[in-house]
Amino acid sequence: IVAYWKDRTKKREAFPFKIDGVVVSVNNNVAFKKLGVVGKSPRGIRAFKFSPKEATTIIEDIKLQVGRTGAVTPVAVLKPVEIDGVTISRATLHNIDEIKKLGVKIKDTVSVVRAGDVIPAVSRVFPELRTGRERKFEMPETCPSCGTKLIKPKGEVILRCPNPKCFARRKKYFYHFISKGGFDIVGLGPRIIDRLIDEGLVSDPADLFNLKGRNFTPFRKRNGN
DNA sequence: AGTATCTTGCATAGTGGTCA
DNA sequence: TGACCACTATGCAAGATACT
Structure with missing residues (x-):
């Protein structure tokens, strides 16, 4: 399987269509059925993805979004960069722990990939390219939308705005409703x-x-x- | 009729919470 | 610990509607 995967990786560009990996399936209906299904994923099939394509860019800023449940999510605003014919300008950073793990600062030079060849994601930082003008990002203590003090329930990683009347939350609530x-x-x-x-x-x-x-x-x- | 605007649906990943 | 669901995220194409 690995040999086949490596071979396809080399020949990836030769196909008249885009591929992001190879799929291996159990070639026996009885065995396939016996293996069953977990969620949306049949156990009898496995995907072997290729390494995603990368591009280097700069984090212009880190903005915050407030979700319907009050979750405050940091999003990287990137200097637009093209990967595989698509312009990437934003990528989620999930939460403050993810930012710390990556060691991201505003104005940092970073490597961006399209996870699963779709979702933009910051994969790594190049600290050696820093100029000294980079700024550390800190999560605010208050909601960027309504100003309510954010809470961080014990054991949780995500900061949340507890205000049910928060304008940003209200909007997302509307979106969800419709x-x-x-x-x-x-x-x-x-x-x-x-x-x-x-x-x-x-x-x-x-x-x-x-x-x-x-x-x-x-x-x-x-x-x- | 042509153009502009808007919505929908799809693709996938990481994380959190709950339950067995 | 694994399964499973919910939530959140981005960008594009296709299709529908609104506007000029």
């Missing part, structure tokens, strides 16, 4: 929600059902239903 996993409101996405909130037309998802006469129809029909 999303496929929620009410699945077709044609109503984050952009529209932003507009509705900015224009003061809604402050709670329930307000969506009282927009009559406001010259705004967020609901579209899906296949006539």
Whole structure:
């Protein structure tokens, strides 16, 4: 298997389509079935991925995002760099522990990969390329959106904004409400929600059902239903 | 009719929390 | 400890709608 994988790695560029690895499958239906399925992954199949393609760039800044549950996530704002025909400009840093582990500072030169050839990720830092102008990143004590003091429950790595009325959280809550996993409101996405909130037309998802006469129809029909 | 804008869906990984 | 689900993240293509 390893020999085959190495061979494919060499011939990767020769294919008329993009590949990110090879898949090995048990070639016996009885054995395959016996192995069963874990989650979405059948045990009888294994993927052997190639090393992701890398590019070097600079971390311009580290910004914070507040999720629906209040999770505060640091995101690296990168000097745009191209990997495999795609421009990478942002990459999640997950949490402060990840930042410490990588040893990332703002303005650092870093190596960026596309995990699974899709998701941008900072893979390593080049401390030897520092100029002295790099800034250490510290997590704030208060929510970047509402200013509430952030909490870090015991045993947890992630900082959270505990304020249920936090504007950023509220927005994400809205997104979730209208999303496929929620009410699945077709044609109503984050952009529209932003507009509705900015224009003061809604402050709670329930307000969506009282927009009559406001010259705004967020609901579209899906296949006539 | 042509252009602009917007939404959706997909791809995958890391992490956290819960449960057996 | 492993399984499993939820959450969060980015970028692109495709398709639909809105606007000029």
